[in-house]
Amino acid sequence: MNVLEIRDLGVDYLSGSGTVHAVTGVSLDLRRGEILGLAGESGSGKSTLAGAVARLLRPPAAITSGSVVYHRQDGTAVDVLTLQKNELRAFRWKELAVVFQSAMNSLNPVGTVGAQIDDVLRAHAPRMSRDERAERTAELLRRVGISADRRRSYPHELSGGMRQRAAIAIALALNPEVIIMDEPTTALDVVVQRDILHEIRALREEYGFAVVFITHDLSLLMEISDRIAIMYAGRVVEIGTARGLHEGARHPYTVGLLRSFPRLHGPREELLGIPGTPPDLRSPPPGCAFHPRCGVSVAACSSVVPVLGDGVACLLNDGTGVS
Numbered sequence: 003m004n005v006l007e008i009r010d011l012g013v014d015y016l017s018g019s020g021t022v023h024a025v026t027g028v029s030l031d032l033r034r035g036e037i038l039g040l041a042g043e044s045g046s047g048k049s050t051l052a053g054a055v056a057r058l059l060r061p062p063a064a065i066t067s068g069s070v071v072y073h074r075q076d077g078t079a080v081d082v083l084t085l086q087k088n089e090l091r092a093f094r095w096k097e098l099a100v101v102f103q104s105a106m107n108s109l110n111p112v113g114t115v116g117a118q119i120d121d122v123l124r125a126h127a128p129r130m131s132r133d134e135r136a137e138r139t140a141e142l143l144r145r146v147g148i149s150a151d152r153r154r155s156y157p158h159e160l161s162g163g164m165r166q167r168a169a170i171a172i173a174l175a176l177n178p179e180v181i182i183m184d185e186p187t188t189a190l191d192v193v194v195q196r197d198i199l200h201e202i203r204a205l206r207e208e209y210g211f212a213v214v215f216i217t218h219d220l221s222l223l224m225e226i227s228d229r230i231a232i233m234y235a236g237r238v239v240e241i242g243t244a245r246g247l248h249e250g251a252r253h254p255y256t257v258g259l260l261r262s263f264p265r266l267h268g269p270r271e272e273l274l275g276i277p278g279t280p281p282d283l284r285s286p287p288p289g290c291a292f293h294p295r296c297g298v299s300v301a302a303c304s305s306v307v308p309v310l311g312d313g314v315a316c317l318l319n320d321g322t323g324v325s
């Protein structure tokens with residue numbers, strides 16, 4: 003059962019120096035209650051994809067193709083890309099919530115954590131009484147591992163990890179079916195990151211929401227995801243179960259990602275294990291966008307765009323797999 007079905011999604015950024023093809027022909031399903039990891043180097047289109055699905059993109063972003071069908075629990079469905087402003091208000095928070103990279107950007111610096119949860123409840127659940135909202139706020143904070151008396155704290159009074167937990171509590175406020183987390187823990191130290199990720203998994207068991215979890219850290223995704231999609235240059239190049247990818251990644255880019263870790267010094271995007279840098283999305287390489295960096299490419303790779311058949315978009319890999 004899918005809760006979201008993304009089909010042939012395309013997003014461009016229109017700028018003076020050329021059109022950036024940030025997302026191209028992406029088709030992806032999110033199953034009800036699953037944790038879907040989305041990985042890929044910085045600039046591969048992960049945030050743009052998330053922004054399109056959450057309808058948070060602003061000009062110069064323009065959706066150039068596709069649909070994002072959301073299936074409600076009552077069996078009805080709607081294309082998120084066609085929602086009007088008033089419908090969008092109901093869709094956000096209640097059906098789909100987003101937690102951003104920096105909790106400081108998700109939280110309002112001048113409001114207490116409690117007031118911010120209360121704001122969401124008041125705006126979207128008008129039938130709740132003040133007492134019910136206070137009760138729900140305390141419960142939400144407890145659920146994400148923050149003591150209820152912290153509701154009176156301002157974001158700057160909390161640690162990075164606590165702020166991230168508070169942002170997750172807000173996202174959970176209205177029991178959404180889908181939560182999109184865009185690098186929610188990237189700024190945190192590894193131990194805090196792991197704690198929060200395991201907390202998200204536990205909450206998912208309890209509430210049953212589906213998660214799209216975005217990060218460039220593939221090893222972290224392996225730990226918490228049910229399935230993982232790999233993006234390169236605006237396209238999904240491989241998708242599979244976390245276990246399947248761990249045991250046998252098929253796209254040469256995925257294989258490289260799994261072998262690499264970011265350099266501590268030198269260009270930020272250069273990964274040990276994958277030579278070169280991601281392409282300029284104003285003029286991506288013809289054929290498979292990865293072919294200039296690929297160690298096993300053949301002549302056809304520079305002219306034929308591989309399709310995502312059977313979980314992998316690679317000419318050398320159509321069902322057979324490279325070694």
Ligand code: ADP
Nearest residue numbers: 015022024043044045046047048049050051283
């Ligand atoms: P990721 O989240 O994987 O790092 P993004 O979705 O942020 O990738 O970016 C995808 C591409 O779109 C990149 O080439 C980036 O430079 C470009 N891009 C993102 N935002 C804008 C913008 N506002 N204007 C122009 N280009 C943008």
Ligand code: MG
Nearest residue numbers: 048049050184
């Ligand atoms: Mg991003």
